[in-house]
Amino acid sequence: MNILKYLTTKKPKQTKNLCAMKIFGKIYTVVLSIMLLNYPQVYAQEISPKTLKKIKATEIRLDENNGDGVFIARGKKSKKWGMFQAWSQNDVTQMIPMQYDSIDFFGFNAELTGVWNSGKVGIYTSPWSFDEDASQTIPCLYDDYKIFNVERTVYDGMGHYKKYITYVAVKKDNRWAWIDWITGELKTDFIVDLKNEKMPYPDFEQKTMM
Structure with a gap:
């Protein structure tokens, strides 16, 4: 009809x-x-040979899960990977410098991700969360990392409420420990075997502002 x-x-x-x-x-x-x-x-389509030339890269890999113009690129001279975001051929922003053997893409709304050198991982904070203060906060010293969203009671000056806070555990010699991902300070010993047990509830306050 x-x-x-x-x-x-x-x-x-x-x-x-x-x-x-x-x-x-x-x-x-x-x-x-x-x-x-x-x-x-x-x-x-915007990540063209012109974009590669502009950032002096020889290879790129797209973040196809988020589809927000983020990609990692391998430097022509350093042979190391960095992370960028492209909104057009003339608008490319560096998020993580070309200093790493590999880089994990940020998860959706994630505050941090892993950066790798010589088989060891460190933590780099998100420019979306920390703007110009985004940086590598944990050196590449650990075998692996895991991100946990932990529910905690927080106080905002007016009252208490429940909120999920990002916590990070790192692995060394097949054991896991909590680490403060802002300061890089280990908060527990490496005693947890995640194959057979869960991480204990963290007894420290994880700050999320740098």
Whole structure:
């Protein structure tokens, strides 16, 4: 049936409005779906040979999970990897310098990620969370790391409330320990075997501001 004819056919006012809303809703859903499917591709197309030349890189790898223009690039001279975000060919921002053998992409809304050198991992904080203060806060000394979202009671000056706080555990010699990912200070000994047990509830306050 012709949509225009269907909408203009005499019907009770409420019925006509309801039909129009349903049709508009379906059209909007289709258009939005197409936009979301193409969203990561827009940024992939922008990372061109011109962009590689601008950042002096020979190789890139896209963050295809988030689709937000983030990619890691291997430096032409250093042969090390760094992280960047490209919104266009002329708008490329460095997030992590080209100093690492490999870099883990940031998770969704994550405050930190892992950076690797010589098979050891350190922690680098997110520019989205810390702006120009983002930096490597834990040196590349550990065998692995895990991020935990721990529910804690916090006080904001007006009252107490529940909030999930990011905590990090690091691995050494097959044992795990809590570490303050802002200061790099180990908070426990390496005593936990995560294959057979869980990390104990952290008994220290993890600051999230640098």
